[in-house]
Amino acid sequence: MRDAPGIRRRLRITRRLVTQRLHDLHGRYSRLFWSLHSAWALVTGIVVLVLAHNRYGFLKWVVLFLGLTWVSTLFFSRFAGLSDSSAFRFARGFVSYLTRVMYQETLFFLIPFYFYSTTFPSWNNAYVVMLAALAVLSCFDMLFDRLLRERPWFALAFFLVVTFSALQFFVPLLLGIRLTHGALIAAGVAFLAAIPLAYSWNDLKRGRVLLRLGIALVLTLAFVRAMRFAIPPVPLRLTKVRFSAQIDPRTLRIPAELGASTPAGNLTNGKLYATATIFAPSRLPAALQFRFLHNGRTVRWSRTVRLVAHDKGFRIWDVYKPARGPVQPGRYQVEIWTDDSQLVGRSEIAVTP
Numbered sequence: 001m002r003d004a005p006g007i008r009r010r011l012r013i014t015r016r017l018v019t020q021r022l023h024d025l026h027g028r029y030s031r032l033f034w035s036l037h038s039a040w041a042l043v044t045g046i047v048v049l050v051l052a053h054n055r056y057g058f059l060k061w062v063v064l065f066l067g068l069t070w071v072s073t074l075f076f077s078r079f080a081g082l083s084d085s086s087a088f089r090f091a092r093g094f095v096s097y098l099t100r101v102m103y104q105e106t107l108f109f110l111i112p113f114y115f116y117s118t119t120f121p122s123w124n125n126a127y128v129v130m131l132a133a134l135a136v137l138s139c140f141d142m143l144f145d146r147l148l149r150e151r152p153w154f155a156l157a158f159f160l161v162v163t164f165s166a167l168q169f170f171v172p173l174l175l176g177i178r179l180t181h182g183a184l185i186a187a188g189v190a191f192l193a194a195i196p197l198a199y200s201w202n203d204l205k206r207g208r209v210l211l212r213l214g215i216a217l218v219l220t221l222a223f224v225r226a227m228r229f230a231i232p233p234v235p236l237r238l239t240k241v242r243f244s245a246q247i248d249p250r251t252l253r254i255p256a257e258l259g260a261s262t263p264a265g266n267l268t269n270g271k272l273y274a275t276a277t278i279f280a281p282s283r284l285p286a287a288l289q290f291r292f293l294h295n296g297r298t299v300r301w302s303r304t305v306r307l308v309a310h311d312k313g314f315r316i317w318d319v320y321k322p323a324r325g326p327v328q329p330g331r332y333q334v335e336i337w338t339d340d341s342q343l344v345g346r347s348e349i350a351v352t353p
Contacts, residue, residue, distance in 0.1 A: 062109055062166050065102045069159065070193055072099040096145050100138055103162060107135035110165055117232035119343050124232045131165060134158065156197050163190040164224075169234045178285050179233055180225070180340045187224040191217050229341040236286065237279045238345025239313065241334055247273045252315050261350040270326040272351070274334040275317040278344060280309030287339035290318035295330045304339050329353045 072095050111131055118128045138144050148155045167186035172179055195204070195213060203209050243258040245267045252275060258266065274290060286309045290302035302318040316336070322328065329351050336344040 060170075062106050063170055065106050066163055066166055069099055069102045069106070069162070070197075072096075072102070074197055096148065097141075099148065100141060100144055103138045103144075103158070104135065106162055106166060107131055107138060110169065111135060113169060113234050114165070114232050116237045117234045117344075119232075119238075119345050122343050122346075123230045124343060127231050130161070134161065152198075156194055159197065160190050160194050163193060168231075172284055173235060173282050176283055176285070178287070179236070179338065179342070180228065183224055183228065183231070184221055187220055188217065191220050225340075228338075229343070231342065233338055233342040233344050235281050236284075236309070236338075236344055238276060238336060238347075239279050240277045241336075241345070241347035242275045242277075243334075243347075243349045244273045244275070245269060245271065247275065247317060247319075249317075252317060258349060260348075261352060264327060264329050264351050264353060267327045267351070271319050271321045272327050272332060272349075273317060273319045274347075275315055276334070276336050276345070276347075277313055277315050278309070278336070279313045280311065282309075282311055284309040288316055288344065289337055289339065290316075291335040291337060292318075292320040293333040293335070294328070296333075327351060 075095050111128070114128050114131055118124050148158075164186050167189055168179075168183045171177070171185050171189075172182035175182070175185075177185075199209060199213075242254060243262075244254040244256065245258065246255050246269065247253070254273075254275065272292075274292075276290075278286075278288070280286070285306070287304050287306045289304045290300070291298060292300040292302075299322075300318075300320050305316050307314060307316070320327070320332070331348060331350050333346055333348040335346040338344060
């Protein structure tokens with residue numbers, strides 16, 4: 001027992017040496033470790049991207065990830081500077097790591113579904129490119145972690161974009177409502193979830209702050225409504241457009257499908273029919289219409305067709321007949337739009353003399 005002080009002293013020295021050694025190793029190899037981890041995160045993200053193909057059942061887990069991400073982001077905004085103890089620094093680093101992982105997996109899961117619903121080229125291309133850029137950014141651990149910790153506005157904007165993107169995909173499937181209504185609900189929920197990240201409870205007691213938030217909410221919903229043309233119509237997806245000279249309106253059977261190029265003489269009745277097959281993963285109310293273009297100029301907008309989509313997909317059709325004479329040679333495009341200006345897809349056919 002008389003050697004106990006010496007033993008404790010040797011233990012303290014040993015602990016100091018081990019701590020110093022670990023600190024030196026961390027300083028020397030931490031950048032290499034996180035660089036390798038970033039590469040690993042990108043690889044796992046690509047794996048998630050591949051596995052997400054038509055895996056709609058995993059969507060509920062994405063929503064759970066969003067809830068956990070909200071909690072972790074709130075942790076940073078409220079408690080990041082509360083303590084400088086080693087235990088708290090470890091907890092902060094662990095929460096930061098979980099936040100990055102959840103962002104990565106959520107984004108890589110969403111990208112395939114948005115990609116399938118995007119028409120190239122069109123205005124909604126930019127949204128998919130943005131999601132892909134954010135997904136890749138989330139794989140650069142050191143940069144992304146610093147942005148989340150040191151730029152509160154960045155963490156807030158990142159959370160808003162990811163949450164809105166996931167919820168506008170999930171809400172229509174969950175509630176069986178129109179895409180427009182689902183997008184507005186998603187924008188409202190994302191906005192309300194972001195409020196605790198940006199304001200403290202004392203701030204929310206002020207009438208002026210509440211008034212600003214109310215105005216901001218209205219402007220956010222109006223912006224989402226006005227920018228629907230720039231957002232892919234997830235989860236709707238155009239799978240095929242078939243052109244023909246005839247069609248049975250009751251069964252939608254086509255006697256003979258036209259190829260990518262057809263002589264005008266094949267259009268015996270002077271009409272060009274288009275039948276679109278659209279996939280939806282569950283029952284969703286949809287309102288769609290056709291747009292015919294001849295050499296880039298709009299020649300017909302069809303009436304709006306209102307129906308309930310289902311998991312086996314559905315077909316809609318329309319016909320273009322010139323007011324005078326037969327169908328003229330040229331390049332014809334058919335576009336399918338929702339009634340709130342979202343482009344579902346397009347196809348084209350060349351009519352030769």
